[in-house]
Amino acid sequence: MYLKLTDEELTDLLRKNDSVALETLFNRYYKPLCHFCAVYTKDYEAAEEIIADLFIKIWDGRSDSSILNIKNYLFTSARNLSINYNQKKKDPVDSIEDISFQNHIFEDTHTPFRILSGTESVSKILRLIDKLPERQREILLMSRIDQVDKRKISEVLGISIRTVETTLYQSIKELRRMLKDSTNLTSRG
């Protein structure tokens, strides 16, 4: 029954000390929030911690909170907390690939694009993504997260939807250029 409630209804219940409402919101947004954090922290465990702290903070402040749009609040807070985390951390991880892909198994064989490239090329693209200008990287990755659409990105980053779109296209163009450059190098080498 809680599953069918809207964000507003759940926020309302939350204000009235309903912990099941909090849990529903948690389950609804947990994954996209972790992905969102990971864009900045590049570390999933850190992302999980940040989100856990965020929800605890929301619970603690539930009675005097005047949150109008909890989804925006969650994603904006997640972003801010992740950026803070990065600044505090001394040894930033260079690439998400270092942590994540050791035991990576590409299960989904239904896209020949992935098969064509092989694990190598996908890793290459992922490495290049981390080399993109920050804003292009942010927007490219965010646009791949479930439940985060252009409008949400524009609201969280405080920019226009049009800017989100053009930056997204720029990121793709830039990656295509980087890929071409890198193949040129290898064929010469």
Add this chain to the structure above:
Amino acid sequence: MEDNSYQLIIAYFEKTISDEELTELHEWLELHPNHQEQFRETMQILEASKSYFKKADEIEPTSWKLISTHIQKEEKGNIVNVGRKIHWLAYAASILIIGSMSLWWYKHASYKESTAVEYTEIINPEGQQSKILLPDSSVIYLAGGSKIKYRKNFSGNKRSVSLDGEAFFDVKHHKRPFVIQSGEISTVVLGTSFNIKAFASDHKVTVTVNSGKVGVMNTIEGKSHLVRYLTPNEQIEINTITGLYAFDATEATDVSSWIKNHFVFYDVPIHEVMSSLEHRYGVRIEFIDSGIGNTRVTAKFKNMPLNNVMDELMVLSGLTYTKKNGNIYIYRANQKGGKTMN
């Protein structure tokens, strides 16, 4: 202008592309081989970006425990315990198990009558479609590789037709019910138009209604049970081995557009597309590399020759094909992404 092309490719990747946009995309792809390269590279990039988060999905979320412990520490005196456990059901498309699981084939269900009755049988080889006028003025469009059989004068208290393959029915309204038998599944109407896809080798029956109301029944151990009534733009797909069925809303005119030589495929595995092409053009199509038949594509074709259809599908799927002895063989494209040899 360039931005627009990226917008189209992204919409295609995210499977939110509209009909008009899809046409635009196809036209743009045909303009220049550079466009095809842009398409391939962009799809690769989007796919890779999506997998950026793959590892996260494998991690078991443990955070809720932390949060709930914190909440419980707080609620020490007050038992505002909402106490319910939330049972998370996996998303279920309406799937229901029909009757007993011991389904078995009634191959000759409609032929129990005495052998004195004469039947008319029409068999279309692969690649040949035909339009058939029935004794009651109903019309059947019969697809390639399909066959129907019915009593010669449509005698009896039911107008009964048996189908193995695919056909679109435009049934004239009469008091006598019109029944189509496809294995154990029968579709009953009075006067309606609908599409049935029931190739015995596919082990599934799909009924899509264009107009009127259609009843779909299942025969188990000699007794007929109603599975469901369908109204326009509704579709039911029954797996004849397991008896499981799925019910959906759909664009009925897209499903029956084959009668006008139009094909519409929305996010379907490419092997389904090839299956339709086999019936339509009468060629044998085989997938050589394993797994590639599951690639999903979205495409529409209007009165196009087979070669054009194949070329377009190859661009969309990143595969390649060769023709030998009139048969078509499909492979993964060259790894280095260079131009493929045909």
